[in-house]
Amino acid sequence: MVVALTDEQLQLTDSMAGFAKRHGGLDLTRTRFDAIAAGHRPDFWDALVGQGLHAVHLPEHLGGQGGTLAEAACVLDAAGHGLLPGPLLPTVIAGAVLATAIGEPAAALLEAIVAGGTAALVLPADGEIRATTADGGWRLDGSAGPHLGLCAADIIVLGARTEAGEPLWFALHTDTPGLTVQAQTSTDLTRDVGTLDCRGVHTADALAGVDEATAVGITVGMMAAEAAGIARWCVDNVVAYLKVREQFGRPIGSFQALQHKAAMLYITSELAAASAWDAVRGGDRSPVQQHIAAAGAAVTAIGRLPELVVDALTMFGAIGYTWEHDLHLYWKRAISLAAAAGTATKWARALGDPDLPGRDFTIELTEVEPDFRAEIAAALDAAAQLRNDTPGRQNPEYAEYWTGPRRTALADAGLVAPHLPAPWGLAATPAQQLIIDEEFDKRPYLVRPSLGIAEWILPTVLGAGSDEQRDRFAVPTMRGEIGWCQLFSEPGAGSDLAGLATRATKVDGGWRINGQKVWTSSAQRADWGALLARTDPDAKKHKGIGYFLVDMTSPGITVSPLRTAGGEAHFNEVFFDDVLVPDAMLVGEPTAGWSHALATMANERVAIGAYVKQDKESELRALARRAPQDTQVRVALGEVRAATNAIGALAVRDTLGRLAGHGPGPASSIGKVGTALLVRRVTADALAFSGRAAMVGGGEQPAVARSLMMPAEVIGGGTVEIQLNIIATMILGLPRG
Structure with missing residues (x-):
């Protein structure tokens, strides 16, 4: 999956992929390692600038394309897939942060970048640069790095701190007196790495309007987009190799062990792309939500990328470990990206704050179909005046299964399962289903009814059953009168x-x-x-x-x-x-x-995959609150949240695709496997951190009870292995064994 979502973004991704194929070429890159390390611009840079691909996100009045960070992410996704060498990523990041600044100095620098100038961003946390007042301006002292793209940069957007620890931002040309950039031996052979030294650098003005958290979010989002492209390259090339490489007289892609590994590689890649997309999208949300999205992408898309590449290498076998194979170039870029973003453990610890809210995946539809919304609101308000009085046949212990006047009113209004065809549902479009969700959410006192197991069975009866069967079962099932x-x-x-x-x-x-x-x-x-x-x-x-x-x-x-x-x-x-x-x-x-x-079964697997919407982290959150200094618990909680948010982002992307008129994608199968792995991870962690308390059973230790119930969620609706078989053969097209 590419990071792009809209048709225009897909076209931009294809355009960048075509450019990388025409002008990049890893054979050519191999002849330029020394020049790249020294910071020389690649030969294609002028052509890339001519097409404006480095400035799709910069303001149109300054010469840019006037797009958003989402468009910049599409460019970097394709560039990562093609392993385009040179300073594109650092320049895009620096330009994006500079575009948040206020005032004429920033505008002039952006015009220089649009015209082809290269740039790099140094965050305050990337070094120890001190800013002190001097001669009516500022004096900068200290060092930073190693950092991507410093040797190739014409302009450095530099984050420093005052003596009081407050962040200040400056834009410096690399020929500024007192500023020295020293090239380092780069792990990533396709991009330069340097260190920065400031000794009495004088600058007149600081940049106004730049926010440190926003700069961090932009940096992580853009890096995650490139990481998603690298992950996708691994999947594409592994699958192609498994289809043609033969052993024992048949393609190795027909071996179930390799099918499962390839399917897991694909799932990891898809979740990486979803989390990268979410980090870019998070820039439009509150600072807290931006932080949550960025941290999730840093863990899921960037931090785990080196291991993803190693997983790909193991499927290529020894050939993937050779210098001549391109994989090691992607592997080295993955290592460098993960190092530049900061350790996944650090990000997981930040995300594991038990007081952080959940990721807000709300899709705003306030101006869509107002008449339909009004009808739904009226039906819900009328139902709220009624009460259910009878335990439900399906699961009598839960309020969402109870029957009575309220359930009957909701069923007769088509609101128990609005996606079903009329007269049992409303044949609600994806947009209308979201509107109904929003209206129920506005009324937490109104328990939303559930069909339970019938949610999987009733659509089959309605679609393939006889008129007699539909007449006999549909309405009583919707009303909860049949289990x-x-x-x-x-x-x-x-x-x-x-x-x-x-x-x-x-x-x-x-x-x-x-x-x-x-x-x-x-x-x-x-x-x-x-x-x-x-x-x-x-x-x-x-x-x-x-x-x-x-x-x-x-x-x-x-x-x-x-x-x-x-x-x-x-x-x-x-x-x-x-x-x-x-x-x-x-x-x-x-x-x-x-x-x-x-x-x-398709309905069942979608329903079970949607369990991730429920609170999976309650035990870990409680443990983190009881032991606030326990770093391991917070890291575990953060990793669980990163996985949960990636699955949630995947579901939102699928929903937005349906809203745009596209058919359902593979999100349900990916979500099923991702949810099963998540449930196993949560229960194992909760047990591990419960310590000796886990010796006490009898329902007194929630972590134990949860663990003993875990197989029902993991196995229900088809085992993970069955889902991996489906993904390998039906989605990736690997040959059947």
């Missing part, structure tokens, strides 16, 4: 649903069901179940399956609770002994059940 269970998994089939053995034999008036299901949630209280059974034992295993709606009070059904490791019976085994299901309860054709099952 459902899903009868898919079997002891011998697991995630391979096509391997199921439960048999449906045709008899007069219906089907006789024999077999066993397992891991069935809510079967002990469900009124109806959605059942997969084999209707044609001679057909290919995906073809001979039927999808049935089963009355759970039917003779011959035995429900046996399964106690999990925590001691509670959340799941069940269900036995079918000559259970008669009428013909009217078969959904669609007798052998079309596999396609219906896929639709149901």
